[in-house]
Amino acid sequence: MPDWKTHLKVGLVFEIITLIIISGVLLYIKKIPTVTELFYIIPILVVSPLIPDIDHPTSKITDVLLLCGLVGLWIAYFFMQNLSMFFMVFITAVFIISRFIPHRGFTHSIWFIMIYSIGVGLLTTSPSIGIVGLVGAASHIHIDK
Numbered sequence: 001m002p003d004w005k006t007h008l009k010v011g012l013v014f015e016i017i018t019l020i021i022i023s024g025v026l027l028y029i030k031k032i033p034t035v036t037e038l039f040y041i042i043p044i045l046v047v048s049p050l051i052p053d054i055d056h057p058t059s060k061i062t063d064v065l066l067l068c069g070l071v072g073l074w075i076a077y078f079f080m081q082n083l084s085m086f087f088m089v090f091i092t093a094v095f096i097i098s099r100f101i102p103h104r105g106f107t108h109s110i111w112f113i114m115i116y117s118i119g120v121g122l123l124t125t126s127p128s129i130g131i132v133g134l135v136g137a138a139s140h141i142h143i144d145k
């Protein structure tokens, strides 16, 4: 089975091709990317090819997401108390998924990819980034089999 570096490399190739196509279409219809889209694109490019392995307790993406959740919780505790609950729910969800969902089960299905990409599109308020997330996560499942 491919390791996380292979998933990331393959995912980035497909995502960047998708991004180039989407950028061409957006430039053709004269839509300029928003600051929000530019802010979110790098994390989505990196996370999406790895996100299906969130169901493994020792995967790289599980470690990274738990670390990001803890750092986010620490920052929220001091500066943005209203986000503390979000980070607590995030950390709990990542922990439960990584420990109790069987590996290569639901998170390696088309349903998870659909939910993930719709969530990314809604969170970033950008359907383009949702499509890039979909391609990245789909590349993971494609080379995992």
Ligand SMILES: [Zn+2]
Residues within 6 Å of the ligand: 052, 053, 104, 108, 140, 144
């Ligand atoms: Zn996998």
